[in-house]
Amino acid sequence: MSAPRLEIDLDKIHSNSRCLVEALAARGVSVTGITKAGLGSPAIAHAMLRAGVTSLGESRVASLARLRQSTVSTTLRLIRSPMLSEAERVVEHADISFNTELVVIRRLSIAAQAAGTVHGVLLMVELGDLREGIMPEDLATTVEETLRQPNLTFAGIGTNLACRSGVLTDANNMAELSALADSIEAQFGVSLGTVSGGNSASLEWALSGADTGRINELRLGEAILLGRDPTNRRPIAGLHMDAFTLVAEVIESKVKPSMPVGALGESTFGVVTDPQDRGNVHQVLLAIGHQDCDPYGLSVTLDLSISGATSDHLVVECGEIALQVGEEVRFEPNYGTLLRAMSSSCVAKVWTGMGVVPL
Numbered sequence: 031m032s033a034p035r036l037e038i039d040l041d042k043i044h045s046n047s048r049c050l051v052e053a054l055a056a057r058g059v060s061v062t063g064i065t066k067a068g069l070g071s072p073a074i075a076h077a078m079l080r081a082g083v084t085s086l087g088e089s090r091v092a093s094l095a096r097l098r099q100s101t102v103s104t105t106l107r108l109i110r111s112p113m114l115s116e117a118e119r120v121v122e123h124a125d126i127s128f129n130t131e132l133v134v135i136r137r138l139s140i141a142a143q144a145a146g147t148v149h150g151v152l153l154m155v156e157l158g159d160l161r162e163g164i165m166p167e168d169l170a171t172t173v174e175e176t177l178r179q180p181n182l183t184f185a186g187i188g189t190n191l192a193c194r195s196g197v198l199t200d201a202n203n204m205a206e207l208s209a210l211a212d213s214i215e216a217q218f219g220v221s222l223g224t225v226s227g228g229n230s231a232s233l234e235w236a237l238s239g240a241d242t243g244r245i246n247e248l249r250l251g252e253a254i255l256l257g258r259d260p261t262n263r264r265p266i267a268g269l270h271m272d273a274f275t276l277v278a279e280v281i282e283s284k285v286k287p288s289m290p291v292g293a294l295g296e297s298t299f300g301v302v303t304d305p306q307d308r309g310n311v312h313q314v315l316l317a318i319g320h321q322d323c324d325p326y327g328l329s330v331t332l333d334l335s336i337s338g339a340t341s342d343h344l345v346v347e348c349g350e351i352a353l354q355v356g357e358e359v360r361f362e363p364n365y366g367t368l369l370r371a372m373s374s375s376c377v378a379k380v381w382t383g384m385g386v387v388p389l
């Protein structure tokens with residue numbers, strides 16, 4: 031089989047999705063499956079949908095277009111604020127988009143009128159992580175203005191935590207979102223379809239037995255795909271952490287000094303190494319590098335240590351495990367590595383499970 035390759039087990043993605051859908055259903059919370067690390071892969075989308083996720087979310091319009099053109103049939107959400115320049119494509123490919131800027135919302139309305147469609151707008155609220163979001167005190171005026179725009183529906187509100195600053199989901203920020211939902215409904219006489227309480231980082235809170243209040247949806251990517259809690263990278267009980275495996279092949283296997291020979295400048299990727307002289311080590315090169323993955327986002331069950339990486343090489347000390355040329359090494363990717371491996375045309379994708387073998 032060709033290397034490097036990413037092996038993708040759709041059965042494990044399905045099983046993880048089902049576990050989370052069921053656990054959250056008991057709390058009155060539905061799941062939007064976030065396929066962005068899978069680049070809008072219809073196979074991953076189907077695995078999630080068969081497990082009961084109620085809609086799909088993507089941060090890029092191109093990935094939504096891919097889903098739209100596939101056999102996937104569900105509500106598609108653009109979870110990154112649209113670029114002003116892509117309003118027409120957003121209206122074409124997304125049923126709902128997440129928004130924070132009135133200038134964009136007005137443009138979406140114009141695009142929806144031109145296309146003869148109705149587009150859903152969900153407003154994101156800033157609750158402290160300081161990435162996207164309308165300041166809570168400005169929410170009411172944005173709602174008022176959104177409700178005035180032709181060919182738009184007001185789909186709900188949501189928030190995003192943990193991604194930029196690591197702010198944790200807790201009773202306070204979730205109670206604030208619930209209170210905003212109540213006050214918007216009271217003020218405008220509307221009923222909010224979705225109150226979206228965040229991403230995988232909100233899972234622990236949602237499953238803790240805490241009062242979920244008005245929160246009726248979470249957007250889950252990493253938890254479904256990698257089975258880990260992104261706030262501490264700990265395994266989530268009952269989930270598979272190896273739905274994705276990145277496989278690379280050994281192209282050189284030699285005993286070399288641990289200490290470079292000669293004066294040292296910057297290396298290709300600018301990392302200033304502080305090498306220690308540990309005598310001779312058994313070092314292998316794998317044919318995979320920054321172009322294919324985040325080399326520091328690879329974990330391996332064997333007793334190997336990653337000691338360097340360039341565009342196309344991964345340098346690994348293999349200690350007692352004398353890896354030979356032609357042997358393969360299997361890694362579990364973290365989220366960043368998964369994203370890069372999925373995006374790289376240099377990494378083959380090998381699909382298993384669900385009886386689906388996509389190209």
Ligand SMILES: *Cc1c(COP(=O)(O)O)cnc(C)c1O
Nearest residue numbers: 064109190229230249250251252
């Ligand atoms: C990426 C993203 C998600 C999914 O995050 P995970 O940690 O992978 O669950 C949810 N919402 C928004 C706005 C995102 O950008």
